[in-house]
Amino acid sequence: MSQLSDLDENIKNLVGKIDRYFKWTADSAWKRMFTLIAFGGLILFAQAIYLNHLITEMDKDSIQYAEENRLLESEIRYGLAIDWLDTCLKNASLKSENSIWYCQYAIEHYRNTTETNNEHKEKLIKNIAYEAMLIDLKNNKRRIEADRLRLKYKSPEYELLTLLVSKTVSTLFIALCILSILGLSFAMYKYRKKHQRDA
Template identity: 25%
Template sequence: MEFKSLYENANFCIDRFKLIIRWTASSKQRVLGVLLAIGFFLISIELGGPLYLLYQSEAEAKAHMERLNEKSKMAEYELTLDAIDACLKSKINEPLLHEWYCRSASEQYRRLNAPRLPARVNEVIEKHAYLAMHIDVKHYIRSMEVSSIINEPETANEKIIKVITSKTFLAGWVIFSISIVFSFLSLMKKKGG
């Protein structure tokens, strides 16, 4: 059954191809127009395919680096949060190491936050406000989660729109349209004259 359907489809395509060849062969302008269209199509595939793949691979590499950077920051925040939790719990569970845990938590907190808010970091560390450190780090983690939602990758439709509105695509479309118009005008001129 499938073979018969395939055979019928092939015959249909061959018949249409013969019809196009007969229509094209009736004048030089039609031959020129069809050759221009085929040439444009082949050049578009030759240039557009690799350009599209290059664009896709660059976008994927950029998205991968962003995810990697985000995961690295998240790991840093979680390490700081673990150090702060260890400090808070060590007061009861390991009183002899409490000071060491808290010093480690303060160092981790300073390394994580010093570039961002130096005055706040110094104040929190001087006051040994480990709950405030905990709150700050939790806030950064939540901010990263929101940021990752905001910076989600493009959808397929957004990618298609970018390609269609790109300068290369538009320039190619204009050249193709102009060549079709000139082919049509030369055909009309020949029939009229």
């Protein structure tokens, strides 16, 4: 019960402060104009701060997007090298006349799967270990797929920012600002009229 009485007391205090402020604005058009401009500016400032916060969060998402693209490119490179190695192994087992050509391409693509050449990769190439190269590539491709799955998450801030900057929501926000300012203006006008009648 004391919470309700505290709430009632807080509401009465707030109404009293608003009443005193309206009394202060009642005697001057400049004060009323200042109030309307400050109220509208406060609404726009709050929206700008919030949108700035969402854009900061989106920047984090764009870094994530760049990482996802990098992983996708690597996955494509690995997939291509796997395809060449599969073709090489199939043609070698069939003793095809093109098997040497396919295997040369397979080694070339295997070598280009990563930016850095490590000792393990060079050992596999030197020993012409096609099956081991294939296992190595498939393992790396699975690792990339797992990394991409971890990056798939889209933050709620991204979804919210997309919604807030849409034309419909922007138009509704502007309409809400105008209606709020008109409502405040009307309330000050009514208060002024009431104050003039009471005086």
